[in-house]
Amino acid sequence: MKKAMLGLLMGLGIAISGQVTGQEKPTIAVLPFIVNETIRIQVDGTTIRPTQVETEFTSYIMEFLVKSGKFNVLERDYLNRIIRENKITESDYAKPGEDQRIGKLIVADYLVIGNLDRVRINRRITRIPATGEVSRSYIAECMSHFRITEVKSGKVVFSHRVFERLKSKDLPFAERKDLTVGRMRDILFQRAGERAGNAILEGIFPIKVISVHGDQVMLNRGEGAGIKVGNIYKLYKVGETIKDPDTGAYLGSAEIKIGEIEVTEINPKFSKAKVLTADSTVRVGAICRSADKSTKKVKVKPRLKPKW
Numbered sequence: 001m002k003k004a005m006l007g008l009l010m011g012l013g014i015a016i017s018g019q020v021t022g023q024e025k026p027t028i029a030v031l032p033f034i035v036n037e038t039i040r041i042q043v044d045g046t047t048i049r050p051t052q053v054e055t056e057f058t059s060y061i062m063e064f065l066v067k068s069g070k071f072n073v074l075e076r077d078y079l080n081r082i083i084r085e086n087k088i089t090e091s092d093y094a095k096p097g098e099d100q101r102i103g104k105l106i107v108a109d110y111l112v113i114g115n116l117d118r119v120r121i122n123r124r125i126t127r128i129p130a131t132g133e134v135s136r137s138y139i140a141e142c143m144s145h146f147r148i149t150e151v152k153s154g155k156v157v158f159s160h161r162v163f164e165r166l167k168s169k170d171l172p173f174a175e176r177k178d179l180t181v182g183r184m185r186d187i188l189f190q191r192a193g194e195r196a197g198n199a200i201l202e203g204i205f206p207i208k209v210i211s212v213h214g215d216q217v218m219l220n221r222g223e224g225a226g227i228k229v230g231n232i233y234k235l236y237k238v239g240e241t242i243k244d245p246d247t248g249a250y251l252g253s254a255e256i257k258i259g260e261i262e263v264t265e266i267n268p269k270f271s272k273a274k275v276l277t278a279d280s281t282v283r284v285g286a287i288c289r290s291a292d293k294s295t296k297k298v299k300v301k302p303r304l305k306p307k308w
Contacts, residue, residue, distance in 0.1 A: 026109035026204075028071040029079055030062050031102070033116045033144065034090045048185065053119050056185075057142070060193025061112075061200070067224035068201050074108060082106045103151030110157075112200060114146025121181055121188070138168040138184045142192040148203055158203030164192035198226035198290075207233065207288035215275040217261060217282060222269040231263040233288035235278070258282065260291060 035050040055076075065073050082088075082105055092098045093113050103111045121140045128135060145161040166188050168176045175187070207227065211218040221227045236255040259278035263271055275282060 025070060025072050027074060027107065028065060028110040028112065028200075028204075029074040029103070029106050029108040030058055030065070030112040031079060031093070031114075032076075032083075033058055033114045033146070034093065035116045036118065039116070039119050054116055057116060057119075057144070057189045057193055060190050061197045064194050064197030064226065065200065068197070069222075069225065070201060070205050071110075074106060079106060097154060099149040099156075100151055100154035103149065108151055110204060111149045111151060112146055113149065114144055114196075116142075116144045118143040119188075121184055123181065136168075136179070138166075138179065138181065140166045140184050140188040142188050144192065144196060146196065146200075148200060158200070160196075160199045160203065162192060162196045162199060164188060164195055166191065194226065201226060202290065209235075209282060209284055209286040209288070210270065212282050212284060217273050217275065219263070219271045219273060219288060221271055223266050227263055227266060227271050229263055229266055232276070232291045233261050233263070233273070234291045235259045235261055235275075235282060236287045236289060237280070237283065238285065238287060255287060255289075258286070261288065 033054050035054045037050055039050045039053055059076070062073050062076070065071050086105055088102060092102070099111055099113065103109075119140075119142050121138060124137045124139075126135045126137070127133070141164070143161070143163045145159070147156045147159040149155065150157045166184070168179055168184060171179070171187070175183075207219050207221045209217045210220045219227070235258050237258050238255060258280045259282065260276045261273040262276055263273045265272040
């Protein structure tokens, strides 16, 4: 049925990012985020409207999901047309059962519905007394939150909040040398969009161990899907199935932490990592979750003493 629907969409000229190869990929739709109307960015004579902010931000999320290779991502023009034709408003997003109805209208397996809460770019101008030159520095922030709904069941399978803070002084010299507010905005949205996209990807398809050789493991996540050399992940084994005692509904499976790994190599289709700590045997199928802090020991170089 789903293949027939996708064929119909493509036959009608509706663009779907990504290609179906082998096992059919799920279709995901990133609906327009609800924007805090107080958002205004006006620096260096540049003004950005809230709708423009939302479009730029979500385009980076969609681009990330396309590059991940895990989804068919519905294009924005198609989504906007369905929203207009069915007179779907932002208030509908909060109504019980509405996620499922919208998902069926646009023929998606998953819906991403979110809010763009804050976007700020502050500029500081400093005059250098010795040369008389003017130095500009920026601090930018972007905060959003979203949920992912599985259309078939109508259940929210994942929710997350993303906060990205960027200082121009932390950028490479080549990027901050002639930095403008427009470029600062682009970098902010790219980083925030990739962070949100990676959270969406992990919420639906968590990284898993696909092979184990001693303290070396291979992961089912490759280049362009948010994984980077040096990333630290907590390692979990899947435990017993969890059900709601009142309704009997399936809530997922217990996850038991067994250690941490560090990514050492990225390939187009998979990655390699080394085991940093392990409380039990690491097995194929273990789940990897992003770690905010690592137990990896950092070598500290001794301070050099004067030779006199």
